Amino acid sequence: MSNLAAPIGDGHTLLTDEDRAGLLQRDIATWQELFDAEQRNIAKALLRPKPRLPTLLDDKYLRGLHKAMFGDVWGWAGRYRTSDTNIGIESMHISAAVRDVTDDAAAWVEHETYEPDELAVRFHHRLVFIHPFVNGNGRHSRISADLLVVNLGRDTFSWGSNLDTSTEELRQRYIAALRSADAGDIDDLVRFARS
Structure with a gap:
């Protein structure tokens, strides 16, 4: 699951x-x-x-995107985490897992395995499940999915109309959709992405 990036409490903490x-x-x-x-x-x-395909589906590009998104704030931006967390895969497998998801997504695109929305949401889900960075994984994977779906000829996702500044109810819907995807049912997450 992703870190949803909302300020803790009232933000004054x-x-x-x-x-x-x-x-x-x-x-x-x-x-x-x-x-x-x-x-x-x-x-x-x-x-x-x-970026255009295939540039977007490359772990070097994804690390660079994370650095561009967070490099003014965090010294570790753009580098895969090196310690294990309570979410995500073991840190020693991150690099290989990201390469696997980018290779899989490239094959999905080439063979038109899924409709564009589902393909991009599956890409998002796999990235956020890996949880490759110390922080910013949800935001990074949503932006990556948006870039991918645009490359596939669709509009960017709404993600519940601005998930980063949303209500707790909307966050819970997103988390529930991620959990459904974790269990193998991607449909709720695809619907949420366009809600």
């Missing part, structure tokens, strides 16, 4: 020393300030030229 590990902007003190800095960095990253 102070970051702990552990939360600040790797933070480049040392003047950030609260979760809201962190969220705002990350959102500014993501907005800047989205101004970059959009």
Whole structure:
């Protein structure tokens, strides 16, 4: 599952020393300030030229996208995590798993295995399930899926109309859809992506 990137509590909660590990902007003190800095960095990253296939389906590109999205805020941006977490796969398997999902997605595109929406959502789900980065996995995988679906001739997803600043109810719907996909049923996540 993804880190949904919402500020903790009312956003005024102070970051702990552990939360600040790797933070480049040392003047950030609260979760809201962190969220705002990350959102500014993501907005800047989205101004970059959009990739075309097959560039998008490459682990080097995906790491570069993460760095572009979070590199003004975090020193570890664009680098796969090296420690295990309570979500995601073991860190020692991340690089191979990302290559597997990019290779699978390239084959799905080539053979038109799935309709564009389902293909891009499956790509999103696999990336967020791997949880390759310390943080930002949900946002990174949603943007990656948006870039992919646009390459396949469709509009970007709505993800419940701005999941990053949404209500708790919307977040819970997204989490439930991810859990359904974890169990093998992708339909709820595909519907959520277009809701």
